[in-house]
Amino acid sequence: MFDKILIANRGEIACRVIKTARRMGIATVAVYSEADANARHVRLADEAVLIGPAAARESYLVADKILEVARQTGAQAVHPGYGFLSENEDFAEACERAGIVFIGPPASAIRAMGSKSAAKALMEKAGVPLTPGYHGDNQDPAFLAAEAERIGYPVLIKASAGGGGKGMRRVDRPAEFEAALASCQREAANAFGSDHVLVEKYVLRPRHIEIQVFGDTQGHCVYLFERDCSVQRRHQKVLEEAPAPGMTPERRAAMGRAAVEAAKAVGYVGAGTVEFIANQDGSFYFMEMNTRLQVEHPVTEMITGLDLVEWQLRVAAGEPLPLRQEQLAIHGHALEARIYAEDPDKGFLPSTGKLLHLAPPPESDHVRVDTGVEQGDEITPHYDPMIAKLIVWDLDRERALARMRAALAQYRVVGVANNVEFLSRLVTAPAFANADLDTALIEREQAVLFPQGREVPQEVWALAALAELQREARVAEAAGRHSAQPASPWNRLDGWRLNARAQRTLSMRLGELQQQVGVSYLKDGHELSIGGQRLFVRGTLGENGRIHAQLGERRVSAAVVISGEKRHVFFEGGAWGVVLVNPLHAGGAGDDPAGGLKAPMPGKVIALVASAGSTVEKGAPLLVLEAMKMEHTITAPAKGLVKAFHFAPGDQVTDGVDLVDFEVQA
CATH class of the missing domain: 3.30.700.40 (Glycoprotein, Type 4 Pilin)
Structure with missing residues (x-):
């Protein structure tokens, strides 16, 4: 077993790895950017080394810097967490050349599964059902538009090297395809370094079910059952649970076998997740394989009683899998809710600021909180705005839901907008409570999840x-x-x-x-x-x-x-x-009489969609702002004249600055 490992990540996953390493007696080295100098993962690690400025491309994504820190500190292995370099085959190969163990699959497996297009071709050869679509190399916009027509709308444009909901767009009509493709490619290039996309049929009322697989260097591979990740917004998971409601033993076995065969086909080692789109009738299609630990791995740990990070470390050290398939079993039901600094009432717009008050529910055998922040820490615009993952377990789904409702009711966050109340409404919504699940649940339950005119008790x-x-x-x-007279x-x-x-x-x-x-x-x-x-x-x-x-x-x-x-x-x-309200205070902030549209958060201007001097209708896109690794489109608040833009593509903007001079017209 390793004596010391380096964690090439940040936030809650870095803290999560440190927790297991410490229990196993393994020393940890953290890396951090200038923005993370006082971050929780830095405070928890045995050592911590600065690797660059706030921008991930200058710090967490610079493989040479990370490997140099590993050499300097004597770390024998690197745990990449998820995101950043976790699915980068070049980084895995660089670790191998440097004589440092990459705690993950071999580079060949990452390469085979890292491209959604290549993975689908591999699965097609293996006989795994695929969603109808185009997964080839021709990236000409006109050709892709023609393929979308052939497949039939609605379609899904998806980054081939993507994940985490980034670089994905649903398109319902041909007229929307060109703009959606351009936006998807920009986001994909920025997040993954590649603008290559695929186009697939958008399955109506799909469920998102994934299988946790694990392989070792001796050729053994098992699946640790499934997770249902259907509840999403903008293709990003909001709630996950295990096992999947309504899953039959036969279907579980069929999906598990398919996932194991997919892993074996590429000589997979370590933790991985094979993701499927499932129809309501039980049929399923291969979607992609994530060659890393998943954000939602705790629900699998809760129903199996296993520590998947410990399994990763043992397998990376050359040990065989601790258990065989027949020794694995499901016990109880677990749910995970992602607590984010975002405003659900404003389109889930990310929020930044200091966590002035942060009080999660107390942890127990039934409640677990995985977090990378503490009270007093900052949520910055540089990274994902996750505050924590709230995980609950009980003997069955009904009781687990009750645990989740109670835990969310105890969660208190002050200083940033957050989704705790939204999650509370979500877990009590009849559709979710009754397991009527699909990836559009949030959209079709708008009336329940976004009540208008909430009465104040x-x-x-x-x-x-x-x-x-x-x-x-x-x-x-x-x-x-x-005072002079304290008893007065x-x-x-x-x-x-x-x-x-x-x-x-x-x-x-x-x-x-x-x-x-x-x-x-x-x-x-x-x-x-x-x-x-x-x-x-x-x-x-x-x-x-x-x-x-x-x-x-x-x-x-x-x-x-x-x-x-x-x-x-x-x-x-x-x-x-x-x-x-201070009765002596007069006045207040009113509407901008000049009609300026302000930046809702710090970010970078990606594109100017409208032209200065043009008249646009209400809701028309004006410019695209990138913040927290996602694109946000600024739209016209009413019919009016775009008088001028204050910034050009590539410019960084701060929260609240005027972006556009806009004149409302009758």
């Missing part, structure tokens, strides 16, 4: 007010302790008056909704007036914003995190950012 206003009153009392008490009653904010009760009004705002909360001070609490109703309240504000309160006749446990003017209320699985 009275308790939210009451909790925000109570937390503010508690905060004020604490500040006054602390100030009194340092004038140091207390208890509302004492000689002949009457003290009264005041707190002004609060939530979005466009304004609320006046009347406060009357009582001997053992407060009486609040909210919307004409009176409510007796009292409580204590504890550590990390926890608040135990009596609201009328009801006792509740919640959390209120105070950050600047906001009181972030976490109550019954919901989160509300209540703003405490």
Whole structure:
């Protein structure tokens, strides 16, 4: 076994590998960019070495720098994690030439399966069913458009070297093909260094089911059952579970055999995933093979009781697989939710900023949290905006779902927009709860997942007010302790008056909704007036914003995190950012009278779609911004005139800058 390994990655996967290595007594070396100097994986590793600027192409993607660090630190092997260089055959070969073990498959297997087109040709020879499509080398746009017509719309354009939902576009009509192809190729070239694409029939109501395979250097190969990854948005997985709901033993065995044959065909070693598109009738098509550990591997670990990273390390060290196929079994059901810094109500736009408050649910035999960040860390625009993976397990799917609902209700994030509430709605949506799964579930459940005009419970206003009153009392008490007369009653904010009760009004705002909360001070609490109703309240504000309160006749446990003017209320699985309005403040930020369209996040301008001086309709694409490895199209808010662009393709922009001078027309 190795004495020391280098982890050529960052974030939660680097932390995940460090955890297993430490348990096995293996020293770890982390690499980091300038943006990650204080990252959690750097803090956890035994050693850490700077390898370059924030941009991945100048740090995490520079193989020579990583290998030099491995030589300098005496690391015997490199674990590539997932993403970055994990599926780069040149890097695997460079490791071999340097005498350093690559903890993954041989370069020949990566090469064979790394190209979706080549992999499909290999699977076709092996008799594995394929989705109808074009997987060849002719990349002429006119030819590909003709192939799309032959296949029949809708079609899916997909980067041959892709993964993670990047470089993929669904196209429903011929008129959309050219623009979708160009966008797909740009994103693919930037993410994978190749703009080669394939075109396939888009299967309606498909399920995305993948098989975990593992091979060793002695020629043994097993499958560790399946994962259902059907719940996606923009081709990126949101929820995963194992085993797949409705999977029969016969179908599981058939898919498992096909996956093992695919792995054996390329002499596969280590962890890999064979992905299939499955019809509702149970038929399935080979989609691709990911020659690495997957983001969602924890659900497989939870139902098998195995540590797949440990298996990777043992196999890479030349040991045989720890178990044979007949020794593997499924126990219980597991689900994984990806916690992202993104705003679901704004098209899942990534969010950046400091994690001012981060409180995941406590871990146990039933709940696991894999994360690369802690409270106080930054979510930067340079990398994937994942905060954590929340994994739950129980004896069956129904109980696992209950665990997930409870765990999400306990998850608190302040400082960046996040998808925790969205995930809570998703796991309670009838379609998901009843396992009516397909890759368009989020789109077809819009009404449930994106409710309009959400009513604010009275308790939210009451909790925000109570937390503010508690905060004020604490500040006054602390100030009194340092005053000349610490015992003076004038140091207390208890509302004492000689002949009457003290009264005041707190002004609060939530979005466009304004609320006046009347406060009357009582001997053992407060009486609040909210919307004409009176409510007796009292409580204590504890550590990390926890608040135990009596609201009328009801006792509740919640959390209120105070950050600047906001009181972030976490109550019954919901989160509300209540703003405490300063009555002495006049004015505020209004709409830009010049009609400027601002950058929603830091990024790089990729393309100008419209022309300065042109008149466009509402929703027309104006420019394309790249941020966090994805493209985001800025569209016209109304019919109007594009007066000027402030930036050219290739320019870097900061959050909130004006991108376009736009004049709305009647």
